[in-house]
Amino acid sequence: MLMDSFRSKIVPVTTLLALLVVAWYGFAVVLNGPFQRDLDRRAGEAPGTVEFLMRTWSQPKPTLPAPHQVAQNFYKSTFTVKPWSNRSLIYHSWVTLSSTFVGFVFGAGLGILIAVGIVHFASLDRSLMPWIITSQTIPILAIAPMVVVVFAAVGITGLFPKALISTYLSFFPVAVGMVKGLRSPETMHLDLMRTYNATRPQVFWKLRVPASLPFLFASMKVAVAASLVGAIVAELPTGAVAGIGARLLNGSYYSQTIEIWAALVAGSLVAVMLVALVGAAGRITERAMGGRPA
Amino acid sequence: MSASPAISPSTLPRSLPPWQIALALLAVVAGLALQSGGVAGEGPANIWAALGLVALAAAGAWALAGRPLAEAAILFLGAHGAAWLLLSGIAGHEGQARASFYLALGGAWLLAWRCVTVLSLEKPASLSGRRMLGLLIPVIFGAWVLILWEAVVRGAGIPFLLLPPPSAIAARIAASSAVLAADVRQTVFKAVVAGYVIGCAAGFVAAIAADRFVFLRRGLLPIGNMAAALPIIGVAPIMVMWFGFDWPSKAAVVVIMTFFPMLVNTVVGLSASGHMERDLMRTYASGYWPTLFKLRLPAAMPFIFNALKINSTLALIGAIVAEFFGTPVVGMGFRISTEVGRMNIDMVWAEIAVAALAGTLFYGAVALAERAVTFWHPSIRGG
Amino acid sequence: ADKVVLQLKWVAQGQFAGYFVAKEQGFYEEEGLDVEIKNGGPDIAPEQVIAGGGADVIVTWMAAGLAARDKGVNLVNIAQPFAKSGLQLICPKDGPVQTEADFKGHTLGVWFFGNEYPFYAWMNKLGIPTEGGPDGVTVLKQSFDVQPLIQKQADCISVMTYNEYWQAIDAGFKPEDLVVFNYTELGNDLLEDGLYVLEDNLKDPAFEDKMVRFVRASMKGWKYAVENPDEAAEAVMEAGGQDENHQKRMVGEVAKLIGDGKLDPVVYERTAKALLDQKIVSKEPEGAFTTAITDKALQ
Amino acid sequence: MNAIASHQPATATPTASPGTANVVAANRLGLTFQTNDGPVQALSNVDLTIGKGEFVSFIGPSGCGKTTLLRVIADLEKPTSGTISVNGMTPEQARQHRAYGYVFQAAALFPWRTIADNVALPLEIMGVAKAERAERIRRTLELVNLTGFEKKYPWQLSGGMQQRASIARALAFDADLLLMDEPFGALDEIVRDHLNQQLLELWARTQKTICFVTHSIPEAVYLSTRIVVMSPRPGRVTDVIDTNLPKERPLDIREMPEFLAIAARVREGLRAGHSYED
Amino acid sequence: MNAIASHQPATATPTASPGTANVVAANRLGLTFQTNDGPVQALSNVDLTIGKGEFVSFIGPSGCGKTTLLRVIADLEKPTSGTISVNGMTPEQARQHRAYGYVFQAAALFPWRTIADNVALPLEIMGVAKAERAERIRRTLELVNLTGFEKKYPWQLSGGMQQRASIARALAFDADLLLMDEPFGALDEIVRDHLNQQLLELWARTQKTICFVTHSIPEAVYLSTRIVVMSPRPGRVTDVIDTNLPKERPLDIREMPEFLAIAARVREGLRAGHSYED
Ligand SMILES: Nc1ncnc2c1ncn2[C@@H]1O[C@H](COP(=O)(O)OP(=O)(O)OP(=O)(O)O)[C@@H](O)[C@H]1O
Ligand SMILES: Nc1ncnc2c1ncn2[C@@H]1O[C@H](COP(=O)(O)OP(=O)(O)OP(=O)(O)O)[C@@H](O)[C@H]1O
Ligand SMILES: Cc1ncc(C[n+]2csc(CCO)c2C)c(N)n1
Ligand SMILES: [Mg+2]
């Protein structure tokens, strides 16, 4: 079943990716062209069209690297170096992945807790909810360095402050989705539980939770992506030692666009993996709940 | 739902006080003990008065239980009166607060909490009354976040560069309103609005396209997942390269950030309609588009609004973060990063406060629209 | 060994080679110090870190240090390894800007986050408004790289002699393609990388002694780095630097800026005045530097 | 045997059979819904007492307030005027004592639970032990003839089967008062007859009190000790008929003249409540 | 007047009245659902032809496949064996020609549309002009006696009212073939009688073909030209009865001996299909 859906995806994904790659090469010419022309003019050369195209696709620090440049760099820093060395994308991905994961687990947990509180206590619903929303409008990158600084001041460094930023970004989608989900049971089902004089925990576990699961998984997909963004953002002010964020930042200090893109690809792969994991978990629960095929 | 049957006031004194009141009274007792143990004339002023006021209000509220409005009023006055006493007493004694100060503060906070609890159980008959309460409750809550922040920062003497007190931030907002207004115009009204509209629309259209063509759905969703996680930090410099350093590049970042949540939620929402309803449309040989517009989109609305809400906050964050890269010398993100470097931390927080206000208003507008559009959904109809 | 935490202004790179070398070569250890070097980043304000107790001593620019002092973080300069400024403005020769007189009506890239003061001081001196328009210059907050020049989004951009300038060269500009406005040569330089501590700490003789040893070892490190740039670059790479060739070149360029570690009061005065003129600081700074440490450390 | 024992005016309180305690007592009960489109008076001045062990049917045109009345008894809706007590308590207290089982007009099964698990739901909530639970599920599913469908999910069952599953769910937990809102609406005559007999047997055996909404006049007459006829806009009680048929009721009692007489009276009351007499 | 015209063996194909084209023709039709719990044979070897203008009722125990059969005709379910044609086309083509109106067993109203808008839905889809739409909504809502509830939302109506709204929705768009799955299940006798008459009148006037699932034997006999009796596990046709009652049918035809004879035969067929003969 899983294999099947995998195969049915391969063809469309590769076709679309191929289209993307072609468009990408085109963009690379458009974006790298002007500077290449400047270079050639300064060097007093006048290359032919083909030569010009090749040059736009092989600049050392292009505005938009060509796909094969990114692929080469990605290959080089994934497979030709020791996985645990500072130059390996695997190592950096792992660093980011671990704080993403920790942050996501805490974020999802916190989001669920908040949603449960909001659904059960009118006072929380009415006083907390608006401020949770406000909390999300605070620009995280402005706070992230301060958070890291404050934690560092009390001697907490490493994974924890990063995971905290991830938590901060990921709890919100979960909280919003879960509030919606926990309130989604039909009136008649709630009435039924009322006739049993079911306690709140019983209504919660036997009705609200199962009814909310589709919402939970949809919002967890968003949350896990947000968590990754949080982890990467949080890696910036930590002195850019390790992690995909560090790679991006280092790349951008030295305009190493090819490295930036390779790191972006690594980050995206990590994201796809995480979202796919959440999706698979969602499908498994759905099936366990007797889900009707669409 | 389960409002307890009204208890007549006369039976009250013998019933147990609510836990917030009980704790507040405990805090007062502890505070009095500690304060009398300390050396008089040192540390913040007004502690005796504040402790007394908390005790009075707590006792009064206990006696008035069962008459919610009176109880709430006395709690409100007691809590905020004590807070005012404490805050004015700390002036000139920054960093010298002792346990009794925090106990008095905690007591006042508990009273405010109780006040909010009492108020949230009220269901005024009139619409305007409900609106008032709906506003008052979060405002009290928010006010206490600020009061606690102010009191702790000043009581503990936390360095200004780490965290300025709200009063300093408010002063800065008042003093720099012209700069703030220019920044809001640049970031919110140009970058955020454009990016949000384009991003949400693009996500929506992509979701419809993915829905219409199975091929696209299979191909686009995994790629969409990838694009979603494209960390803005990496995209922002690229967008600056592509779209220049003015607001269009920020709008582009916002587009990228808002696209994915919209795509995912819409795709999920489009499959949210019931089987029987879809069968019904089949019996009408309803084409793809009529089914979409008359059944699947309305049924998807709760999900779509979910995305619109999440995006309303993401958009602002995205635009501000994008301004950390190349910008003209105006904009909220520019100001934040620049003023951190200049050690004007109060200005940083002023921008953050304005951003939070703008974001909350934005979110509120979307939430209102949601209520109007998905009035039929059990979560709005009440459940 | 006595513990010292040093907060850098930026990521690990040749700019800080002296400190990495001192640690690597055991100079700190010899002085009985256990030094922890914390890398900075684009949004780390070392002044904030030290105010929060996260560091004992920081590397920062004088302008930012004085601004923080004005805000109540009583920073004191205890040593000034960088005698000269590495900041310059570069413009392509085939562009519209050839001399200072051409600035009007054009777009200039400037770094903010406390690095913008030298530029504003310069414009102030030239009498050019910075609000844009035909008679002023349009200021662009520049990112970490030389892209605005390549993309022609700015007519001139800020570079450090030891860093971004070489990125421009790497990107295909030849030195003769560029017009260079060097702040030091124009006499507009404000003091760059110096070592700063909190005034209150300095009152403690034990701390003062620690700093004497720290400065002594650091300057020894710098000396070593200037003499052995390749080895210094290696130390930088060990500490998390990127792009070895670039780091070697950077150490070589930084070497040209390094002095004996003592603060030049003349440049200090110029820096302080420039800040006061721009109202970056509200009052004439007092006690913002001390020579006591360098006097003891560098006999 | 007197088929029609008493005929009270509609607004008077019909007294319960002497010697039995009142299970439900409503007094000038009224309920008005506020809608976007103005208020809807779903119940108006309803007076009603139901004694212990009675089997009361509610019949009336669609929209006359039968469901609403049952919901008020079950404390799912608060009356806007008048008073009502259940087992001598407020409906809320009665609900908290788990005084009744309720069969909704629609099946209201949880889509994520199998049929057996749906029936198990109230038992889980009331803390019935696992073994006991299994036994009761088996028994009640057999009663409604759904043996063999334990592991199916609701959407895999036909409409009538879903309805029967929901009846099983209400019977599994053994409440003294049963509120049933058209439980047999989606069932064919044979199953219906079968379940009617089962229900009567259960009632006779266990002395339960049953409030039963139905649209079928023969069903109402066959099952009930008393029939409450209602009429819409505003919803009110127009007639209360004691059937006084023997407790032992073979199916062919439905051809007896007493039976037919009562049915005729119900039909007449029902017709009067309709706006279109054609 | 011959009440029972022909009695064919259950598996033989009953021929439609001569001279009329076949609207539905099923040949050895079978449908098996795959469930978590093994396959369920919902239809097995169903042979059936329905001629133009016929009124065919389907009756049978709950779960015998009536809904499934209707869904196959409507192209909502694909048969797993055998063939079926509708109006001489495949069910899919027929559906695309909007050959039929369907009333579901549950009301399936859209919660975001008022009652009037729900009835308007098929008209909008089929591109009926606005004025015409308003007129048809008025007329069909009147037919089901829901005038005055145009602006209410579905959740503000009682179960029976929702059911009637869904009937109105199917009638509003004037298809030649009506597939109705227990449309009157939630209605009381009076409304039911009323709507039965309305439906017969409509049928007689418009020459529609109607496939009608019901659980009420009298209703089936009263309405139909032909009654198909089904039996479960596996779902199959056990009897097909031509009623041959006159087209004009006053309500009291239900007391005539011909009527009762047919009803008895249906009841017998029905009982045979039940597993519990007690
Ligand atoms: N939630 C509600 N909001 C507004 N009006 C309502 C609501 N529920 C019911 N009504 C109205 O109250 C009246 C009585 O409804 P009720 O459901 O009690 O009827 P009923 O007798 O059970 O009908 P049926 O036999 O069709 O189920 C109807 O006119 C209905 O429109
Ligand atoms: N989607 C499905 N998946 C699996 N089994 C199904 C599904 N739909 C129906 N069935 C099974 O098919 C059989 C026939 O169901 P159907 O709904 O046609 O019965 P019905 O005759 O309409 O009954 P009722 O009168 O109760 O509505 C039943 O045994 C049911 O369990
Ligand atoms: C955001 C940002 N601000 C300043 C610089 C310039 N810069 C280059 S090296 C260095 C360290 C100073 O000692 C500085 C500040 C930059 N690249 N990015
Ligand atoms: Mg009802």
Ligand SMILES: [Mg+2]
């Ligand atoms: Mg059915």
